[in-house]
Amino acid sequence: MSQEKPTIVNCPQCGIPVVWGDVxxxxxxxxxxxxxxxxxxxxDEEKRIAGAPDMSDSDGWSEDN
Incomplete structure (x- = not known):
């Protein structure tokens, strides 16, 4: 039997290697x-997922015609 090598990822916060598993x-x-x-x-909104900019009245968009 061959044992599979565990998947190792770096902690996104500090970079320490972490075994991806139940341990x-x-x-x-x-x-x-x-x-x-x-x-x-x-x-704290220091991180965010990029998306389309908000449409607001300051962009020249309005529901009023």
Whole structure:
């Protein structure tokens, strides 16, 4: 029998190698601390997913004709 090599990823917060499996409950993070730091950055809108810009009245768009 051949044992498969575990998948290793770097923690997106601190860069420490993390085994992608049941032995790492906070994957892809190395710890609860890194997980919470990342969550806080999303909550503070320091991180965001790029998308289309908002259409607002300042862009010359209006529901009124």
């Amino acid at each position: 790492s409950p906070f994957r892809p993070f190395c710890s609860k601390k890194c997980q919470l730091i990342d969550l806080g950055e999303w909550a």
